[in-house]
Amino acid sequence: MRWVKVACLWLLAAGNAFADGSRHYTVTGQFISLAPNAGGQNAYALRLATNEWEISGFSNLGISINGRALTGATYDWRFPICDDSCWWQFFVQTGVGASNGGPLAELTWGSVLPLVPIWLPFTAPRYLPALRLDMTTQIIATRWRAVTWSYPLWAGISVAF
Amino acid sequence: MPRMFAVICFMGLAWLVQADVATAATWSINSTGGVLQQPTSHYYHAIYGAEALFATTNDGLLIRASYLERPEFHDAGYSDKDYGWFGLIGTKVTKAANHGLFAFIGGGRMSGYVKADPDYRGTSGEPNNHYLISGLTVAMAYAVHLGPVYLAAEHQTFVGYVDKVQLDALVGWPFHFFQIKAGLAW
Numbered sequence: 001m002r003w004v005k006v007a008c009l010w011l012l013a014a015g016n017a018f019a020d021g022s023r024h025y026t027v028t029g030q031f032i033s034l035a036p037n038a039g040g041q042n043a044y045a046l047r048l049a050t051n052e053w054e055i056s057g058f059s060n061l062g063i064s065i066n067g068r069a070l071t072g073a074t075y076d077w078r079f080p081i082c083d084d085s086c087w088w089q090f091f092v093q094t095g096v097g098a099s100n101g102g103p104l105a106e107l108t109w110g111s112v113l114p115l116v117p118i119w120l121p122f123t124a125p126r127y128l129p130a131l132r133l134d135m136t137t138q139i140i141a142t143r144w145r146a147v148t149w150s151y152p153l154w155a156g157i158s159v160a161f
Numbered sequence: 162m163p164r165m166f167a168v169i170c171f172m173g174l175a176w177l178v179q180a181d182v183a184t185a186a187t188w189s190i191n192s193t194g195g196v197l198q199q200p201t202s203h204y205y206h207a208i209y210g211a212e213a214l215f216a217t218t219n220d221g222l223l224i225r226a227s228y229l230e231r232p233e234f235h236d237a238g239y240s241d242k243d244y245g246w247f248g249l250i251g252t253k254v255t256k257a258a259n260h261g262l263f264a265f266i267g268g269g270r271m272s273g274y275v276k277a278d279p280d281y282r283g284t285s286g287e288p289n290n291h292y293l294i295s296g297l298t299v300a301m302a303y304a305v306h307l308g309p310v311y312l313a314a315e316h317q318t319f320v321g322y323v324d325k326v327q328l329d330a331l332v333g334w335p336f337h338f339f340q341i342k343a344g345l346a347w
Contacts, residue, residue: 033331034323036200040331079254081264092254092264092301107316109266109299135299137318137337148198148205152320152333 025050028132030156035062043151051083054093065101072099074106084124088113104140112158124160132158187216189311191344197231198337206231208338220253225265229338235278243273247298265300271319271336294321294334306346313342
């Protein structure tokens with residue numbers, strides 16, 4: 001039981017860490033994505049975010065560009081509906097980026113849910129893994145047309161620090 | 162359940178008709194037009210529709226009901242069509258007064274069919290294939306109020322429900338709607 005008490009105190013301390021009002025960052029790794037066609041897609045992203053912006057690099061092994069996986073980087077402007085002062089975060093993002101398929105625009109509806117018991121009464125906890133769920137659309141300007149590609153559900157793990 | 166639903170409806174109506182909300186609320190009726198991309202196709206199809214939008218003071222809460230359809234398309238002895246209806250709630254995520262970015266989330270249904278063309282095939286014309294899927298929908302809109310005129314450009318995604326077999330195969334059913342909207346607000 002002692003370790004449970006210690007863990008709870010640590011969780012409370014971590015949760016209150018955002019109360020100081022200082023800027024903090026969240027790093028996210030995304031590694032499971034649905035695809036808009038049979039066969040699924042293996043898409044990976046590494047993201048660094050604040051409440052105002054997010055930068056990311058991604059690679060989609062399900063889309064081939066001249067024999068290479070679609071790979072690129074994006075900068076997104078984040079518009080929180082409920083930011084990290086909320087226990088459960090919601091936000092939308094609009095972004096631009098570059099890839100080996102061409103320049104792209106990105107639209108995301110995202111959510112971050114702490115992977116801790118629901119009764120803990122604090123805001124988004126620091127240093128603890130959280131589940132991130134995105135619905136992302138990329139519009140990629142290829143040579144001849146704008147291709148809309150979808151990540152109907154893009155899941156990963158976020159850690160704030 | 163029906164009694165609870167009635168109580169919720171009554172409370173909602175009472176909230177809507179109270180003075181502050183009723184006098185400050187905005188209603189708008191909008192027509193929409195744009196393109197649709199289906200889950201298994203990367204073509205863009207024309208689509209049009211209409212929506213009713215309710216917004217509270219400062220656009221803190223928006224409630225929207227919309228209907229969209231792709232006109233029936235005929236080719237090679239078959240005709241096909243898609244249509245959908247959605248209910249969404251939203252909020253404004255920027256601060257400027259008469260324009261800004263809005264975020265919506267909700268649910269809806271997409272439906273459609275492919276059927277043999279009786280003039281071409283001489284068949285009964287009964288639908289050969291009809292689908293109806295429920296799912297989650299999200300949207301982002303940039304909207305402007307010019308007096309009573311409402312204008313917006315929007316991207317909406319609808320993701321249909323998938324069963325366990327499809328989920329195990331990492332398959333989703335996203336529909337994309339890129340739309341321009343115009344209407345009247347009061």
